[in-house]
Amino acid sequence: MNSKVKFSAILLAVYTVLYFGIALMVSATFKDTAATIVAGAPLAIWGGLVVIITGVIITRLYLKKMDSEENN
16 A cells, blocks of 8 residues: 555544544533533534534644655
8 A cells, every 4th residue: 555545544533433432422412521611611512612622633644644745
């Protein structure tokens, strides 16, 4: 497997697991868990922030890797 494809697949897998894990947490089944207060805000809010920040970090890692491979 090409290194670009492998790297992209790993990043996609990490983000997908995180995203759907948070989505599952905020579902009706786990509403009590999502409503747990952590540092003054519900856990669901923190989960959403983690998803956004992780998306930015993963995008940054991907762009940095693709840029370094273009320069080689």
